[in-house]
Amino acid sequence: MTIVAETTANLKLPYIAAGQAQKHVTHNEALRMLDALVRLAVKDRERTAPPDEPAEGARHIVAAGATGAWEGKDHHVAVFVDGGWFTFAPEPGWTAYVTSESRLCVWTGTEWAVVESDPPTELHDLVGLGVGTRPDAVNAFAAKLENALWSARYAGEGGSDDFTIKVSSDGSVWTTALRIDAASGAVTLPRTRLACGLRNLLINARGLVNQRGYVAGTATTANGQYTVDRWRVVTAGEALFWSEGDGFRTFTAPAGGVEQVVEGINIVAGTYVLSWVGTASASVNGVPVANGGTVVLPGGAQATVRFSGGTFALPQLERGTVPTEFEVRPFGQELAMCQRYYEKSYNLGVKPGTPSQAGRRNQTTFQIAAVHRADIPFRVVKRASPVVTIYNPTTGAAGQVRAYPDADLSIGGIYMQGEAGCMIDFVTSASTQVVFWHWVAEAEL
Numbered sequence: 001m002t003i004v005a006e007t008t009a010n011l012k013l014p015y016i017a018a019g020q021a022q023k024h025v026t027h028n029e030a031l032r033m034l035d036a037l038v039r040l041a042v043k044d045r046e047r048t049a050p051p052d053e054p055a056e057g058a059r060h061i062v063a064a065g066a067t068g069a070w071e072g073k074d075h076h077v078a079v080f081v082d083g084g085w086f087t088f089a090p091e092p093g094w095t096a097y098v099t100s101e102s103r104l105c106v107w108t109g110t111e112w113a114v115v116e117s118d119p120p121t122e123l124h125d126l127v128g129l130g131v132g133t134r135p136d137a138v139n140a141f142a143a144k145l146e147n148a149l150w151s152a153r154y155a156g157e158g159g160s161d162d163f164t165i166k167v168s169s170d171g172s173v174w175t176t177a178l179r180i181d182a183a184s185g186a187v188t189l190p191r192t193r194l195a196c197g198l199r200n201l202l203i204n205a206r207g208l209v210n211q212r213g214y215v216a217g218t219a220t221t222a223n224g225q226y227t228v229d230r231w232r233v234v235t236a237g238e239a240l241f242w243s244e245g246d247g248f249r250t251f252t253a254p255a256g257g258v259e260q261v262v263e264g265i266n267i268v269a270g271t272y273v274l275s276w277v278g279t280a281s282a283s284v285n286g287v288p289v290a291n292g293g294t295v296v297l298p299g300g301a302q303a304t305v306r307f308s309g310g311t312f313a314l315p316q317l318e319r320g321t322v323p324t325e326f327e328v329r330p331f332g333q334e335l336a337m338c339q340r341y342y343e344k345s346y347n348l349g350v351k352p353g354t355p356s357q358a359g360r361r362n363q364t365t366f367q368i369a370a371v372h373r374a375d376i377p378f379r380v381v382k383r384a385s386p387v388v389t390i391y392n393p394t395t396g397a398a399g400q401v402r403a404y405p406d407a408d409l410s411i412g413g414i415y416m417q418g419e420a421g422c423m424i425d426f427v428t429s430a431s432t433q434v435v436f437w438h439w440v441a442e443a444e445l
Contacts, residue, residue, distance in 0.1 A: 014029055032081055033086075033088070035057070036059065036079040036081070037077065037088060040059070040094070040096040040097070041059065041096065041098075042059045042061050042077065042096050042098055042099070043060055043098075043099055043100060044061070044099075044101075045060070045098055045101075045105065045112055046063050047060055047062065047070075048062070048063045048064070048065050048066050048067055049066070049069075050078070050080075050085060056080065056081065057080065057081065058079070059077060059079050059080075060077075061075065061076075061096060061098070061105075062074055062075060062076045062077075062087065063075075069085045070087070075090065075111075075112065076090065077094075077096065090107040090112075091107070093106065094106070094107045095107075095115070126140075127140070128141070128142075129141050129142075130142045131143040131144070131145060132144035132145055160322060161182035161183075162181055162322055163179070163182070164178065164180075165177050165178040165179075176190050176324075177190070179322065179324065181320050181321065181322075183271065183321060184319070184320070186319065186320065188320070188324055190325045198329075199316075199319070199324065200316045200317065200326075200329075201266055201267065201272070201303075202260055202315050202316060203230045203260070203334065203337045203338060204228060204229045204334055204337075206247065206248040206249065206314065206328070207228050207231070207242060207248065207249035207313075208228075208247075208248070208331065208334070209228065209230075209331075209334055209338045210227075210228045210229060211338065211339075211344055211348065211352075212226060212227070212228075212229070212342070212351065212352065213349070213350065213351025213352070213354075214226075214227040214240070216239075216242050217239050217241050219237050219238065220236055220237065220239065222236050223235060226444060227240045228240070228249075229338040229342060230260050230338060231251075231258055231260050232260075232444075233254060233257075234259055234306065235254065235256030238254035239254060240252070240253070240254070240258050247328075248313055249313065250278065250311055250312070250313040251307070251313065252311050253308050253309060253310060253311070254308070254309075255308060255309050256308065257306040257307060257308035257309075258306070258307055258308075259304055259305060259306035259307070260305050261302055261303070261304050261445040262303040262304075262305065262317065263302060263383060263445060264300045264301045264303075265300065265383075267297050267298075267301065267303060268299050268319070269298050270297065270299075271294050271297075271319070271320065272284075272294065272295055272297055272318060273293070273294050273295075273317075273318060273321055274289050274291075274292075274294075274315070274316070275291055275315070275323035276307070276312045276313065276314060276315040277313045277314050278310060278312040279310035279311050279312075280307040280308060280309060280310035280312040281307070281308050281310065282305065282308075282312070283306050283308075284304070284306075285297075285303055292322075294321055303317075305317055336380055339378075339379060339380035340382060340383050341382070341442070341443050342441070342442050342443070342444060343378055343379060343382075344438070344439070344440045344441075345359050345360060345361055345439050345440075346358070346438055347359050352389070352438070352440045353391055353396045353398065354396055355394055355395060355396040356393060357393050357436075359438070360436045360438050361374075361376065361436065361438065361439060362435075362436050363375075364432060364434050365432065365433050365434075366432055367430070367432070371412065371425045371426075371427055372425060372426055372427070372428055372433055372435070373415070373423050373424070374401075374423065374424055374425075374437075375421060375422075375423050376421055376423065376424065376439050376441075377420065377421040378419075378420055378421050378441055381419050381420050382419045382420075382443040383419070383443050383445075384443045385417045385419055385443070386419075386441035386442050386443035387442045388440070388441050389439065389442075390414075390437050390438070390439055391438040391439070391440070392408055392437065392438075393436050394408070394436075395408065401426055401436065401437040402435065402436045402437065403428060403434070403435050403436075404435070404436075407428070409428055409435070411424045411425065411426045412424075412425045413425060419443075
């Protein structure tokens with residue numbers, strides 16, 4: 001084989017030419033280079049000028065901006081041999097152990113980069129990751145494990161003690177798909193509309209049920225007067241305002257507040273979180289609660305949630321420590337929940353006391369001891385025996401029924417009152433009588 005090049009391809013070690021005089025010089029030069037570059041360990045990589053009294057064989061990586069004997073040799077490996085400095089230009093992939101830093105560095109072609117000896121704290125743009133098995137083209141992450149321990153940053157470290165699984169369509173906006181509460185172990189699916197639909201203890205939270213026919217901005221005439229279903233204005237003379245859009249109402253609470261009393265039978269002892277959209281301040285049982293803040297409630301006791309002095313929409317009181325997405329219940333379910341406390345025979349959009357024939361109660365009654373009696377079954381069982389008011393469907397007068405053909409009869413009273421229904425009576429000389437009426441049953445807290 002004929003050697004054409006004068007040096008080796010990688011380390012540039014000089015060849016000994018055929019018939020060369022003083023072969024030992026070339027041989028010794030090659031040994032010197034091997035001694036400098038093989039198992040390369042340098043003292044440092046921060047110097048721009050040679051040390052004043054270097055030891056024989058001292059090696060350094062020349063820093064950028066070199067001067068003196070190293071001028072123009074930025075990033076080269078410099079070796080002190082036989083009273084002088086020899087420098088070597090690195091090739092990509094060369095490694096050097098820097099003793100002053102206890103680090104291994106690699107020349108990338110542009111810099112001496114540190115090769116981390118500790119486990120990496122971040123992994124980016126991996127094509128695949130396998131634990132106990134290998135990933136493939138379909139399963140970029142694959143794990144074959146008997147047990148797995150997942151941990152997260154604590155709440156005090158800016159994280160949450162809850163276990164969550166989040167998903168994203170673009171890699172920047174993430175949505176919580178599953179949450180396991182660290183305290184209770186309760187599992188919630190924030191984005192899933194559950195069949196029961198009962199996470200939110202606040203009824204009529206969208207504000208769309210308005211059986212009383214309250215008109216926004218109408219001043220109340222008594223303390224604690226109800227407006228839309230389940231919500232009452234605390235102070236007489238104040239009013240509740242709202243705007244409507246996107247399937248819910250945004251309320252403006254007066255200074256004195258608007259509140260809802262949550263029935264104690266619906267409360268299990270534990271920690272609850274209150275959330276809403278808007279600028280109003282809130283309290284639970286008189287204790288201020290921040291948006292997304294928690295409160296501990298005893299089981300079986302009523303809880304009063306009040307909003308004051310600002311706007312609020314989509315309020316939600318739910319068990320746990322972290323708010324979940326607002327729960328949207330079907331309107332029919334929401335209405336039935338409201339009717340446990342207030343129910344009427346009128347069409348939903350008709351205010352009680354308005355002359356209206358639609359939805360009226362019709363019954364043929366019989367005279368018993370000069371008195372006629374008629375029954376009223378409630379659609380929804382009330383929380384307690386309600387206060388029942390009867391209205392004349394023709395005139396709207398309270399305390400009257402309309403008798404066929406054209407007689408207005410005052411009722412004698414309400415009897416057999418219970419949570420599921422009641423009876424009324426009235427006096428007429430006819431042995432049988434066809435009568436019509438509307439009714440309202442109220443069992444608010």
